[in-house]
Amino acid sequence: LAKTTQPISMDSYEGQEVNITCSHNNIATNDYITWYQQFPSQGPRFIIQGYKTKVTNEVASLFIPADRKSSTLSLPRVSLSDTAVYYCLVGFQKLVFGTGTRLLVSP
Amino acid sequence: DGGITQSPKYLFRKEGQNVTLSCEQNLNHDAMYWYRQDPGQGLRLIYYSQIVNDFQKGDIAEGYSVSREKKESFPLTVTSAQKNPTAFYLCASSIKQGSGNQPQHFGDGTRLSIL
Numbered sequence: 001l002a003k004t005t006q007p008i009s010m011d012s013y014e015g016q017e018v019n020i021t022c023s024h025n026n027i028a029t030n031d032y033i034t035w036y037q038q039f040p041s042q043g044p045r046f047i048i049q050g051y052k053t054k055v056t057n058e059v060a061s062l063f064i065p066a067d068r069k070s071s072t073l074s075l076p077r078v079s080l081s082d083t084a085v086y087y088c089l090v091g092f093q094k095l096v097f098g099t100g101t102r103l104l105v106s107p
Numbered sequence: 108d109g110g111i112t113q114s115p116k117y118l119f120r121k122e123g124q125n126v127t128l129s130c131e132q133n134l135n136h137d138a139m140y141w142y143r144q145d146p147g148q149g150l151r152l153i154y155y156s157q158i159v160n161d162f163q164k165g166d167i168a169e170g171y172s173v174s175r176e177k178k179e180s181f182p183l184t185v186t187s188a189q190k191n192p193t194a195f196y197l198c199a200s201s202i203k204q205g206s207g208n209q210p211q212h213f214g215d216g217t218r219l220s221i222l
Binding site for chain 2: 041043045049087096098
């Protein structure tokens with residue numbers, strides 16, 4: 001299983017762009033890269049998923065370089081409600097959740 | 108509105124008792140999963156099921172049991188053999204297991220505490 005490494009925590013301010021990078025050096029050919037968001041006492045919520053290059057949806061962008069050994073989740077213009085834990089997952093048959101990145105957005 | 112329903116939201120258990128956590132989904136998903144989350148930690152896979160009447164152990168199955176008699180239901184029993192059951196339990200489903208591009212959808216969890 002591909003292991004992921006993310007920063008334990010990040011701080012930002014409202015209105016800023018936040019980029020969270022995840023390393024996954026042993027990603028397999030079939031693996032997809034998926035990001036989830038989790039608020040306290042709630043289940044994780046799917047944010048975005050990609051295989052290569054760039055993916056964008058209404059809430060985030062996901063940048064994946066050609067070697068796929070890392071990925072960056074970009075949250076444009078964060079608000080206080082974006083304070084949460086963000087998980088990067090890599091896998092196909094089975095997903096492994098690490099400890100995630102705790103993002104704190106301040107006024 | 109489609110989704111995953113976990114009940115109850117909070118559950119208390121006396122030591123030595125078995126307790127069953129409910130998970131129901133109306134998304135018509137084939138695969139279902141149970142995870143355990145401890146404070147400040149990520150999720151760890153307990154059991155998963157790819158299809159009715161079939162299930163597989165995850166990374167921390169000891170002290171837990173499951174059944175999958177219906178497509179929409181995947182109850183988890185925490186037995187007295189589980190020495191440290193206090194945790195936040197999350198149920199998830201996906202269109203089918205092994206489809207890496209099909210994200211998992213999660214319920215809002217059950218918090219189990221020992222009295």
